[in-house]
């Protein structure tokens with residue numbers, strides 16, 4: 001009994017001392033004042049016919065030696081199921097506006113081939129088409145998000161695709177689907193109307209695209225109970241005029257408006273190496289990724305003018321890091337490694353999306369396998385999970401949970417005369433009442449002490465997991481696939497409603513409180 005009391009006292013003293021040192025990292029969480037649901041679709045993914053994302057990444061074909069189910073890799077499906085992947089966007093990207101879906105149905109050996117002009121000029125044999133994609137989604141237990149071709153397609157082509165995929169009754173397209181082996185419609189809800197129509201999707205002006213959006217979306221029909229969620233092409237980063245024009249001219253006809261923003265450490269001509277970077281380049285990467293918060297805030301303010309009820313979701317359907325390709329690989333394949341820096345980027349962005357959950361209804365990291373900020377890399381029969389994968393693993397607890405209001409002042413991470421917030425945070429309460437806090441310490445040199453006060457709850461137990469590594473450039477390779485991986489987090493204490501934890505430099509932590 002005496003020993004127990006001494007321990008309790010020590011814990012309280014420890015908390016007291018540490019809180020003095022942690023003045024800049026005081027956190028208050030209002031555990032009973034959450035109002036907004038964090039849409040699980042914020043944890044979505046994007047996979048394009050690009051490099052080895054589809055071919056080699058998911059699709060190996062039925063006769064492959066790589067273990068597969070109807071041609072789809074089992075290892076990749078299993079890994080993605082473990083992070084509860086909620087949706088998958090396909091077939092592009094820029095590829096979507098060149099893709100003619102009818103070339104990708106029917107017997108595989110009779111499907112016409114095409115050139116993938118955007119991505120390496122390789123021949124696309126259309127062996128992975130609508131049926132294969134929707135089979136993949138069913139194997140994953142995830143929702144499909146299909147991007148329709150506006151750039152080089154027609155309204156008729158798009159509307160027939162929707163009829164083919166979604167109509168239950170007797171019709172030319174539904175009958176064609178049945179002839180190709182699928183009786184039941186798939187009931188796909190998420191449809192993108194064009195991709196980057198301001199760029200690779202047609203170099204359109206916002207006025208012209210708004211008109212096209214009005215036209216195309218009219219023929220994107222609902223079938224049965226399935227009310228489509230139509231996603232209009234949104235802005236390229238900070239093109240606020242695009243958002244203004246789209247919301248003004250077509251806002252009432254859309255359910256979602258997209259936003260694309262990539263974190264590029266240097267510039268588009270020399271983006272920087274994925275693995276070989278110094279602290280200055282790292283700092284710039286984090287500074288640029290934090291810009292996502294400003295982008296969302298400013299685009300949201302414009303959307304609020306036309307849609308104060310926040311009916312239209314902001315859909316950040318392409319985000320992530322973009323570096324120079326790995327030396328010796330096809331420049332059109334966008335294959336890059338993934339270090340602890342990418343994990344920090346992912347953790348910060350997901351915290352930002354959670355925090356804006358009143359407007360952000362979906363986000364899709366680019367791109368799931370073997371392309372850009374991938375969560376999985378494959379090499380023939382081998383597969384590895386990147387540091388970014390482990391962030392999705394840690395953060396899956398936020399899916400469909402209630403966002404908790406937090407008040408937080410972070411200490412600063414200083415580099416080269418500049419400073420940014422060292423710590424990023426979001427918190428939620430799930431349907432069973434468990435509270436989850438995800439924290440990122442972006443500072444390469446200092447640990448961060450967090451002194452948190454929970455308003456409205458007292459803590460009975462804590463468990464935590466951490467992702468960190470010795471150096472920020474650390475990454476997983478096929479020879480060393482577990483260099484960066486999640487471990488148990490032990491540097492956490494609690495007493496009553498006070499929680500104290502120490503985040504090592506360059507770390508991401510998830511704590512679960514009951």
Ligand code: AHR
Nearest residue numbers: 092093094095195196366
């Ligand atoms: O993700 C790679 C490309 O980036 C996509 O195809 C395009 O939409 C964007 O420019």
